[in-house]
Amino acid sequence: MLLFGTAGIPNSAKKDTFSGIMRLRELGLQAMELEFVHGIKISHISAQKINTFSNKNNITLSSHAPYYINLNSLDKEKVEASINRIIKTAEISQLCGARNIVVHPGYYHNMDKLETYNNIKKALKRVLQEIQGYNVTIRIETMGKQSQFGSLEEVLNLSQDLGPQIMPCIDFAHLHARTVGKLNTYQEFCQIIDNIQHKLGKKSIKDLHIHISGIKYSEKGELYHLNLKESDFNYIDFIKSLKDLEVEGIVICESPNLEDDAIMLKELYYS
Numbered sequence: 001m002l003l004f005g006t007a008g009i010p011n012s013a014k015k016d017t018f019s020g021i022m023r024l025r026e027l028g029l030q031a032m033e034l035e036f037v038h039g040i041k042i043s044h045i046s047a048q049k050i051n052t053f054s055n056k057n058n059i060t061l062s063s064h065a066p067y068y069i070n071l072n073s074l075d076k077e078k079v080e081a082s083i084n085r086i087i088k089t090a091e092i093s094q095l096c097g098a099r100n101i102v103v104h105p106g107y108y109h110n111m112d113k114l115e116t117y118n119n120i121k122k123a124l125k126r127v128l129q130e131i132q133g134y135n136v137t138i139r140i141e142t143m144g145k146q147s148q149f150g151s152l153e154e155v156l157n158l159s160q161d162l163g164p165q166i167m168p169c170i171d172f173a174h175l176h177a178r179t180v181g182k183l184n185t186y187q188e189f190c191q192i193i194d195n196i197q198h199k200l201g202k203k204s205i206k207d208l209h210i211h212i213s214g215i216k217y218s219e220k221g222e223l224y225h226l227n228l229k230e231s232d233f234n235y236i237d238f239i240k241s242l243k244d245l246e247v248e249g250i251v252i253c254e255s256p257n258l259e260d261d262a263i264m265l266k267e268l269y270y271s
Contacts, residue, residue: 004030005251005252008258009023011258020032029059030059031250069082091134102209121158137167138167156195170196170210176217181232189234213231
């Protein structure tokens with residue numbers, strides 16, 4: 001089964017998490033990503049209430065760790081702070097009942113890509129040591145800018161090397177932007193899914209965490225998100241590939257219109 005939802009509180013809801021969950025239920029959507037992108041500002045008590053409320057309303061939660069993470073920073077203090085932000089996100093996400101935690105891993109800084117990979121892998125090993133026993137999965141996101149670590153190959157290799165608690169978040173719009181307009185056909189979408197399955201096993205595409213939106217890009221990759229109908233992203237064939245290859249998991253919409261595109265994608269999937 002595929003669940004469809006929004007990156008954060010829907011635009012048509014009051015700006016609190018409980019109202020967002022209620023609005024998603026009213027709209028027939030099934031998931032929401034808690035956006036901790038500017039820091040974690042909820043208490044443990046509030047997190048536990050969110051967990052209970054989301055379960056009651058059948059809304060599956062995930063979370064997005066702060067943007068201020070760079071596991072390949074040239075400043076060791078920034079790497080330590082990044083590791084701690086991921087650990088803190090894991091702690092609060094577990095209390096909220098959000099199993100999947102999306103992470104932007106870092107930048108190349110003109111460094112050799114293999115060296116960057118090894119630095120990020122080493123930092124993630126530290127994270128895994130600290131979150132042993134947590135019922136969370138760290139989802140390393142495919143990134144849209146060519147200066148950012150996060151090609152499809154890189155995130156899949158991290159999952160292979162570090163085990164089941166490190167898995168990918170496949171942002172199809174980012175992959176489209178990163179390749180400057182490629183990876184946008186039915187065959188290419190199917191190839192991406194086949195690559196995931198080949199490297200990580202069939203169970204990986206039965207529990208896939210996906211981000212999607214329209215996207216504007218330049219020769220260096222991502223510029224900003226767009227609504228799907230205002231972009232060149234081939235969302236119809238994207239949905240067809242998910243359906244034909246029997247992908248299961250969560251599809252989180254990051255378009256500016258959030259719930260409108262999420263509803264459109266869900267209706268297209270079930271049509």
